[in-house]
Amino acid sequence: MCTWTNTQSGDDFDWIRRQGGRTGKGPSNDHTTGTRDGYYMFVDYETNNGHTQLQSNLYPANPGFYKCISFWYYMNGINTGILTVLQLVDGQQNALWQLTGDQSNDWMFGQVPMSADKDFRALFDGEVLSNSATNDVAIDDVTVTDGKCPVTPYGAYIGPTFPPSSPLPTTLPNVVIPPGPGNCDFEDGICQYTLDPSGDMTWIRGKGLTDTDDTGPSKDHTHGTNGWYLYVESNDGNNAEEARIISGLLTPTDDNCLVFWYHMHGDQIGTLNVYIKDQGGSGPVVWTRDSEQGDQWLRGQIGIDFQLATYQIVFETIRGRGYRSDIAIDDILVENQHCHAVTPSPGSYPPFCDLESGFGDCGFDQERDDDDFDWILGAGSTGSNTGPDFDHTYGTQYVKFDFSSKSACK
Template sequence: MYGSNVGALNVYVQTGAAIPSTPTWKRTGTQGTHWLMGQFSVNVKTPFNVVIEGVRGNGYRGDIAIDDVNITNGSCSAGTTVGPSSKPAADKCNFEASNLCGFSQDHSDKFDWSRTTGSTSSRGTGPSSDHTYGTRLGHYMYIETSSPRRPNDVARLNSFILTGPTSPTCLTFWYHMYGNSIGTLNVYVTRNGAKGSPIWQMSGNQGNSWNVAEVSIKTVSGSTPYQIVFEGIVGRTYLGDIAIDDFSVTAGSCSASVNCNFDSGLCSWRNDKTDKFDWTLNKGTTGSGGTGPTTDHTSGHGEYVFIEASSPRINGDNAQLISANIPASNTTCFHFYYHMYGTAVGTLRVWYKESGAYPVPIWEQAGSKGNAWQKGQITIPTSKRDFQIIVEGVRGSSWSGDIGLDDVSIDNATSCPMIPNTAKPTVTMSPPPSVITTTTWRQPPPTSALPTPMIGQFHFCTIL
């Protein structure tokens, strides 16, 4: 499912003469340039058909493909484990099982997490479907912030007991934080009853979408037991439901990387869900003459991302590309290449957002800069907390205003002058506070792998 106009891929389980009105599994929009894998359990006692439906999007760049379809007896595997655990084969959990894979409610908090399907009980907050299936049939965990809940009430959900880790280990989960009064989601590692400081934290409205988080778990010298604790804190009003889904703890370092040449997808970057349109992967020229790059910057025959200024875009529409979470550092330098060519080029702006704070503009260029890739560079402000980078493209006065971006990277260079030296921002207002990324930055080379809890080939598992 790759392209700027991808529609939907739906999978139905048909037990009667008619296809159900609601799919069992669903994905929409571009999912990157590589094959992805999906699975779900089929729990029926009568003969059934599996129906796979592709839905065209709003343009020709929307091809959808499937391969290696397999149906096997038994429920779908929970996945591999990470070292010895009190719950073998349960180091992944999509909350489809009613026993929550061994997760348990904390008894020292104010209220409990709830397991549900479909929407939560309040409009304007919470998911409309789970993340695993992408439909109203899948389950997830959430905190219900309606009455009798009050601001700052706390609910904690404890994982099953794990041990170690004595080698690099990555915690992955999906979260949904949508509403005008979202509080805070904290994640802790507890050992011997002590939880210390959060290893991950997010506050405020993150948009009406599921987002992925990756967090490296600190290694220890021995196989000591520990638990992952999800703590949801109620915001100001009932519009503050927070949800989680598709938990996993896997061996190996988290794979996200800010450094990316876009030849194999967006790496750990993602498009914001609350802006006007998206950055699009492209190879060669854009769809309009007299504007945009003709090749990428990396090799001359690879890919880059760009904003397409043609209709239906209008003056002032913005597209925001959001980085992974980046650990705090005293000396951090952001490097990138940009292409701004055309008679009506708008603005390219870079924002810095510290965890828990509003974004701040740190770099800006506007108008045509010639038909060539230009180098951009800016020092990231000193921070004691994790932060993210937001690259925003703003459409100009007409279609002749495509803007390209390529070869983004970050390092700890001690010398990092502003390039060009005229790139001082002209605005001070922050974009919507919902533009926050979901993963944690690590140093490995860029990867196009998109985090997904559905591991193994695309197959349907039956419970007989």
């Protein structure tokens, strides 16, 4: 197991090293080789209860610097337990990364930074919640490198959403959203937004708790339990089903800035997308977020500087793998000013960009004056006989040039 060992005390059983597809439980292949011959570390849920911990060797202090713990994880099954990454410092275990429940029937990439201000060890903790045969937790290809890295996926982050230098914006009860084709606080209906009849599910106005436990908001963003918001009730749908609302028609005045608040709480949360469309098509995805974001309202912000005579805003949800995936939005406002896209940590950009939440999340923006066309966010095949079929990290999104329809590029 390289430099990793099972802890000798403080847990209930051991991680086991095993191959895929041998006993009908766990991943069928390891991540490294993609075959049944490869090995990974597995939490044996059938004969154990409680939790198990795997620990690294001791990393010596290097004040002011960080280590990045990168790994691949597999969490599949309706009764899947909890995977936590902790840092052991001065005998104290501090949880830094955690996911609960079914994530995917595939290996997924994770990483978390750890401060090297003091001597430390890294720990992987697997907790069994059920002894049923649908409870697979495994890890593979763990690497430790120098430098700080962003928590991946974002939903695994444990701690305050905003760093101390960027406090969470306060929510005031007298916030007023003015009338407008893209504005709405949902207090008196859905304003100039309309439901897309082609969707599999529908958006509905909500007040207080949603109909499903352990998911969705308990109050609206501005007026608490007396206010209204818009959400999609996932208990009424199936996996990967979609729901969309479309704004009224907007005419840009130079640049526009779309500001909205979103709530994505639940261990089976799917995806929230925002599109900017013209009257002739669906338009590009300009903002996206997926997975658990905590039981809180978070601010989204998108700069709209597309060269369109008119446009509409589309909010789309894609249902997650279960009913605990209610997604809500509130207090949508389109302002006549330029802005950059922000994530829940505005101004705190990671040292690299995986594009999973759009390039604006990393501090990048389209050049508006000195080029000929824009980069676009891609996923899967580019639709021509060139370009990638999938991205480097997850097999999902990337940014590309579409050379087939442009005459020049810079």
